[in-house]
Amino acid sequence: MVSGLFFVPGVGRVAGMNSAALVSFLESQLPAALGWLEKMVGANSFTRNPAGVAEVARLTEECFSPLGFTAERVQAENPEFGEHLFLRRPGRSGRTVWLVTHLDTVFPPEEEAREDFHWRPEPGEGRIYGPGTVDIKGGTMVLWLTLLGLREADAALFDEIEWVVAANAAEEALSPDFGAACRERSREKAEAVLVFEGGRKAGDEFTLVTGRKGKGDFRISVSGRASHAGSQHAEGRNAIVELAHAVQHVSTLTSVEKQRTVNVGNISGGTVVNRVPHAAAAELEMRAFHPGAFDEAKAAILSRSGPGLVVDGAEVSVTQLGETAPWPCTESTQALFGTWSRAATELGWTAVAEQRGGLSDANYLHPIGPTLDGLGPSGGSAHCSERSADGTKVPEYVETGSIVPKAVLNTVAILAWLKRDTAASSSAPGTPELAANVDFMAQLKELWGDKVFSDAEVQAMRNAERDGEV
Numbered sequence: 320m321v322s323g324l325f326f327v328p329g330v331g332r333v334a335g336m337n338s339a340a341l342v343s344f345l346e347s348q349l350p351a352a353l354g355w356l357e358k359m360v361g362a363n364s365f366t367r368n369p370a371g372v373a374e375v376a377r378l379t380e381e382c383f384s385p386l387g388f389t390a391e392r393v394q395a396e397n398p399e400f401g402e403h404l405f406l407r408r409p410g411r412s413g414r415t416v417w418l419v420t421h422l423d424t425v426f427p428p429e430e431e432a433r434e435d436f437h438w439r440p441e442p443g444e445g446r447i448y449g450p451g452t453v454d455i456k457g458g459t460m461v462l463w464l465t466l467l468g469l470r471e472a473d474a475a476l477f478d479e480i481e482w483v484v485a486a487n488a489a490e491e492a493l494s495p496d497f498g499a500a501c502r503e504r505s506r507e508k509a510e511a512v513l514v515f516e517g518g519r520k521a522g523d524e525f526t527l528v529t530g531r532k533g534k535g536d537f538r539i540s541v542s543g544r545a546s547h548a549g550s551q552h553a554e555g556r557n558a559i560v561e562l563a564h565a566v567q568h569v570s571t572l573t574s575v576e577k578q579r580t581v582n583v584g585n586i587s588g589g590t591v592v593n594r595v596p597h598a599a600a601a602e603l604e605m606r607a608f609h610p611g612a613f614d615e616a617k618a619a620i621l622s623r624s625g626p627g628l629v630v631d632g633a634e635v636s637v638t639q640l641g642e643t644a645p646w647p648c649t650e651s652t653q654a655l656f657g658t659w660s661r662a663a664t665e666l667g668w669t670a671v672a673e674q675r676g677g678l679s680d681a682n683y684l685h686p687i688g689p690t691l692d693g694l695g696p697s698g699g700s701a702h703c704s705e706r707s708a709d710g711t712k713v714p715e716y717v718e719t720g721s722i723v724p725k726a727v728l729n730t731v732a733i734l735a736w737l738k739r740d741t742a743a744s745s746s747a748p749g750t751p752e753l754a755a756n757v758d759f760m761a762q763l764k765e766l767w768g769d770k771v772f773s774d775a776e777v778q779a780m781r782n783a784e785r786d787g788e789v
Contacts (some may be wrong), residue, residue: 338666341730344471344725345464350459351446352722355382359456360438360449363431364401366492376421379404379459379486386466389525394438396496401488403497405504405633408418408483416481416733417501417687418466419680420459420695423453424537425702436714445720450704452717458695459486460516461725465694468730476737478512483524487680498683503616503748509688511655511736514730517701518693520721523668527600528661528692529652530674531682532578532606533613533645537620539565541588541627542634545597555595559588561630569603572616579607579616580676602640608674613645646682648674653691655736656675659691662732670728694729697721711760 352727355378362374380390386471388406394722395403404422431437431450439448451457470477470505487497519526539610541562548556566583582602585716588599605620607613620637656672663670673693698717 363428369401376404406484408482412479415481421487426619434704446716453698454701457717464726465729512690514692515695520697530648536640556632558599561633577612612629659732
């Protein structure tokens with residue numbers, strides 16, 4: 320354990336240790352974290368490369384095993400995918416925290432070879448380029464460092480909690496069976512579900528994710544009647560014309576007010592221009608943050624099935640191809656974010672919340688417990704492997720300077736969240752502690768004048784005084 324700890328006014332205290340000591344400890348672990356990250360990035364784990372996914376799972380298990388985790392593997396529902404990985408460390412209190420990452424990337428091995436896309440540190444830029452460096456193998460290493468920080472800061476509490484690391488083998492393919500497998504293994508409501516997708520860091524500001532849009536995929540198919548476009552045009556039933564009307568109709572469901580989008584991404588129909596087309600089809604997606612707005616648009620899209628509205632005799636069929644429900648920003652998520660925000664303030668930083676249009680495992684797992692996403696490192700160019708000669712296009716990278724600060728913030732916030740009930744009861748009105756607090760505040764005013772301290776700083780100084788450290 321770190322020794323020689325001290326209290327610095329204005330710098331938060333984590334259990335028995337000062338936050339500067341926590342930073343120092345985690346910085347000492349960064350070379351090991353980068354060593355593991357290099358190995359993981361070196362293993363191609365394209366979703367449809369199950370052998371590579373298995374290698375990243377093996378490395379992840381080996382990395383986390385010294386912390387007391389044991390592994391379970393579950394084959395993904397799609398046989399082309401690999402095995403989901405569950406690492407579990409039992410606790411003594413019956414309280415569970417889920418820590419979520421994934422094993423796969425979007426880069427086929429042929430693409431990595433063609434683009435010469437591999438582990439490439441650029442210290443002068445403060446970056447490491449490579450497949451999965453930020454999405455999400457770098458997130459896995461922030462997760463690992465966070466666990467090390469938790470154990471170092473409060474070993475007793477660390478041992479009380481059951482920790483579950485859940486790693487999806489096919490997150491990039493939106494494999495819904497992973498969510499089902501997690502829910503089957505969640506015996507009761509979790510204390511928190513923490514997702515380690517990347518989160519932006521700009522200076523001292525950290526961006527965390529408090530909600531994600533849901534997504535529905537649909538195909539609109541139109542059946543008409545073919546005929547000669549010149550001599551028998553009137554006998555034809557133009558499927559493309561009817562499809563064009565249907566596409567315009569569903570596109571009107573896009574609403575800025577309701578934070579909902581509809582995107583028609585693929586359309587096809589017909590063969591040659593001297594033939595009235597008898598078939599046409601379009602594929603589209605719809606996204607929305609709020610479940611009500613999502614369900615409203617879903618019903619409207621599906622209701623377009625039936626007889627053609629502009630081409631008499633045409634038939635429209637709408638098929639739903641898939642659905643991922645929204646993760647709305649609930650009160651429990653807002654409370655969880657509030658803890659991270661206060662922790663950031665204690666550390667001299669700022670945390671801001673955003674809701675994202677892209678999906679993550681949080682869409683599937685938020686029913687398990689209060690959920691927060693974006694807890695991984697900062698980086699950029701996710702899902703990109705190309706580098707242009709003029710440098711205007713660069714491949715995926717992680718910002719190495721964001722890794723330790725994010726792990727520090729996560730550690731401080733998780734400890735505060737797990738101790739929230741104790742903290743609330745200790746300051747309840749009418750208790751002996753309240754009178755003692757009044758006396759202590761008078762002492763603070765005598766020593767520091769009008770200097771303003773946060774509640775957490777006051778509590779830390781009280782603890783330090785009690786322990787004879789001030």
